[in-house]
Amino acid sequence: MSEVLESLFVLGTSHHATPLEVRERFALTQSQAHELQKMLHQHEGIRECLVLNTCNRLEIYGLADCIERVEEIRGLFCDKQNVSEELFNQYAYSHSNLETLQHVLEVSAGLDSQMVGETEILGQLKQAFAAAHDADCTGKVLNRLFEKSFQAAKEARTQTGITRGQVSIGNVVVDLASRIFGKLNGSRVLLLGSGEVSEKTAQALKSRGVGDITVSSRTFENAHKLAHSLGGAAIHFEDFNAQLEHFDIIICSTAAPNTLLHKEVIALTMKQRPERPCFLIDLAMPRDVDPAVEEVENVYLYNLDDLSSIANENLEARKAEIEKVREILNKHAWNLWLQLRRRELMRKV
Amino acid sequence: MFNEITMTDGTAFKVAAAVYGGAFLFALVVLLMRRAYSRTIMFALLCGGFLIQTLALNLRGAEIKACPLGNPFEIAQFLAWSLVLLFFIIGPAFRLRLLGGFTAGLATILSAGSFIIPSWDRAYPPGIFGGNHWIELHAALAIFSYGFFAILSLVSIMFLIQQHGLKTKQFKGIYRYLPSLQQLDLMAKRLLLTGVIVLTASLAFGAVFWVSNFELVPVYKLTATCLIWLGYLTVFILRIQEKLATRRHAIATIVLFVLAIASLRAVESARESVEPPAQGATIQIER
Numbered sequence: 001m002s003e004v005l006e007s008l009f010v011l012g013t014s015h016h017a018t019p020l021e022v023r024e025r026f027a028l029t030q031s032q033a034h035e036l037q038k039m040l041h042q043h044e045g046i047r048e049c050l051v052l053n054t055c056n057r058l059e060i061y062g063l064a065d066c067i068e069r070v071e072e073i074r075g076l077f078c079d080k081q082n083v084s085e086e087l088f089n090q091y092a093y094s095h096s097n098l099e100t101l102q103h104v105l106e107v108s109a110g111l112d113s114q115m116v117g118e119t120e121i122l123g124q125l126k127q128a129f130a131a132a133h134d135a136d137c138t139g140k141v142l143n144r145l146f147e148k149s150f151q152a153a154k155e156a157r158t159q160t161g162i163t164r165g166q167v168s169i170g171n172v173v174v175d176l177a178s179r180i181f182g183k184l185n186g187s188r189v190l191l192l193g194s195g196e197v198s199e200k201t202a203q204a205l206k207s208r209g210v211g212d213i214t215v216s217s218r219t220f221e222n223a224h225k226l227a228h229s230l231g232g233a234a235i236h237f238e239d240f241n242a243q244l245e246h247f248d249i250i251i252c253s254t255a256a257p258n259t260l261l262h263k264e265v266i267a268l269t270m271k272q273r274p275e276r277p278c279f280l281i282d283l284a285m286p287r288d289v290d291p292a293v294e295e296v297e298n299v300y301l302y303n304l305d306d307l308s309s310i311a312n313e314n315l316e317a318r319k320a321e322i323e324k325v326r327e328i329l330n331k332h333a334w335n336l337w338l339q340l341r342r343r344e345l346m347r348k349v
Numbered sequence: 350m351f352n353e354i355t356m357t358d359g360t361a362f363k364v365a366a367a368v369y370g371g372a373f374l375f376a377l378v379v380l381l382m383r384r385a386y387s388r389t390i391m392f393a394l395l396c397g398g399f400l401i402q403t404l405a406l407n408l409r410g411a412e413i414k415a416c417p418l419g420n421p422f423e424i425a426q427f428l429a430w431s432l433v434l435l436f437f438i439i440g441p442a443f444r445l446r447l448l449g450g451f452t453a454g455l456a457t458i459l460s461a462g463s464f465i466i467p468s469w470d471r472a473y474p475p476g477i478f479g480g481n482h483w484i485e486l487h488a489a490l491a492i493f494s495y496g497f498f499a500i501l502s503l504v505s506i507m508f509l510i511q512q513h514g515l516k517t518k519q520f521k522g523i524y525r526y527l528p529s530l531q532q533l534d535l536m537a538k539r540l541l542l543t544g545v546i547v548l549t550a551s552l553a554f555g556a557v558f559w560v561s562n563f564e565l566v567p568v569y570k571l572t573a574t575c576l577i578w579l580g581y582l583t584v585f586i587l588r589i590q591e592k593l594a595t596r597r598h599a600i601a602t603i604v605l606f607v608l609a610i611a612s613l614r615a616v617e618s619a620r621e622s623v624e625p626p627a628q629g630a631t632i633q634i635e636r
Contacts, residue, residue, distance in 0.1 A: 175520070176515070176520075178529060179514075179515060179527075179529055179530070180515060180529060180530050181530075182531050182532045274592075277530055277595070297595065297596060300515045300516065302518070306518050310518070310520055313520075313521075
């Protein structure tokens with residue numbers, strides 16, 4: 001019997017093997033991705049297709065009348081992006097048939113992501129599928145494939161610990177802040193310095209309901225700029241010490257060579273707010289906060305190493321779940337493979 | 350109505366203790382597996398234990414024709430019952446994670462622990478409250494306020510565990526599922542206020558009896574009760590003045606609860622020494 005689904009394929013590049021500077025050359029804007037999808041769909045011999053375009057991966061899923069079409073797609077893509085086929089072939093991968101199924105299931109469950117178990121990719125996959133479906137680029141096979149992959153991802157999430165614990169510094173901070181304050185919408189945040197990590201941390205806190213963010217930096221313009229982007233206010237660097245008592249979460253990331261917050265200052269601040277805890281996050285190197293501050297009652301101090309070790313331990317815990325997830329996904333992949341083969345056979349008959 | 354029930358109060362108390370124990374074990378096993386337990390299952394188990402314990406207390410009450418608070422066994426059972434009742438009021442409203450598991454633990458200790466010393470459930474003459482409803486209300490309210498203090502000490506223990514986790518940078522296991530420090534601290538404040546109000550009301554009702562039966566209330570019982578009330582009142586005042594907060598507040602409420610439980614012994618011995626003259630035969634309770 002000839003293989004009925006021999007032309008189900010995925011062709012793409014991802015963060016696994018492709019360095020950032022090369023990925024930048026392959027990157028598509030959303031409109032370019034739609035255009036490519038439309039072009040592929042109009043291509044003779046391609047029955048169904050979907051383009052997944054994220055910052056970490058560019059993948060083309062398709063169902064063609066023969067597997068040789070994949071080579072044509074390579075050429076089409078390289079022409080469109082103006083990159084050499086040699087460069088593309090150096091980093092690109094392709095799978096067909098059952099391997100395609102296994103690949104899409106692993107992508108949707110977050111196994112193939114840079115941060116194992118992250119769920120953002122599932123949302124991106126759903127968006128890409130919705131767009132392809134609306135544009136009539138998908139058919140019975142890809143529809144079934146993606147719907148099943150979403151189900152499998154959900155099952156993997158609920159039956160294993162693949163998404164348990166936070167793996168980014170920003171989200172670890174949000175988790176810790178929630179353990180201290182509960183709901184974060186009433187919490188006031190002070191950013192000391194305008195470093196990139198502290199900005200991302202503040203954004204993570206903002207996404208969880210923090211509405212009151214104040215920025216203070218040696219260069220007031222920088223503070224003002226960052227405050228504006230976060231929807232907060234800026235205060236002069238000379239004034240922050242006098243206002244410490246008003247803040248629940250203080251994120252430090254200045255380039256100051258000496259300690260900014262001493263135990264005595266924090267102890268005095270806490271006397272003015274005995275019932276409200278204070279969460280200090282020191283992301284600076286050298287450190288902005290005296291480690292002895294930790295001894296002050298109701299103060300919780302975490303530095304970059306503490307946060308990284310939490311994120312890494314969570315990541316390791318997630319990695320330990322990979323085999324369990326694979327088992328679930330393989331079961332789904334086999335069932336789906338048999339269903340699709342049966343369906344294609346019926347279609348041909 | 351209770352005459353038609355074939356189960357004895359003793360059996361019902363045992364079944365209730367077993368159900369509370371089951372609820373606690375369930376919470377423990379799920380937490381050891383590093384998962385969050387189902388609130389629905391915990392609520393159902395505590396509900397089951399509570400209903401059986403209510404039945405047992407009713408059977409006992411119908412037999413002695415008064416609120417069953419005549420010996421240490423009954424006091425422990427009533428305290429466990431008050432604790433679970435308060436959990437039903439507080440739990441769904443404030444959705445404090447793990448409070449059900451902690452409540453099940455303390456309810457098991459109180460209800461099953463009261464079986465360990467058989468002499469606790471000794472028989473006593475009828476009319477323990479001398480037919481005075483004020484003193485019956487005083488006793489019931491006092492134990493009910495202890496229910497508030499019991500749940501307050503649980504909340505304080507949860508606060509100390511969460512704080513320890515945050516200070517020592519622990520983030521796995523139980524720490525992940527405990528409520529936030531602020532939530533626990535706020536709840537402790539509210540429970541302290543309510544407990545102090547209920548205990549004050551209880552003492553006010555008791556004073557009505559005390560004024561007319563001065564000789565029936567021994568000094569050491571009065572002293573122990575007043576000291577506990579003063580202790581909680583002081584902690585409350587210091588809390589309002591923000592002089593006693595968070596960790597020290599949690600430790601103070603736990604210590605006070607231990608003292609409050611210990612003071613029950615003084616209250617009990619007072620009752621033994623001034624047992625009112627028997628109005629009838631001693632009740633032998635079928636267990």
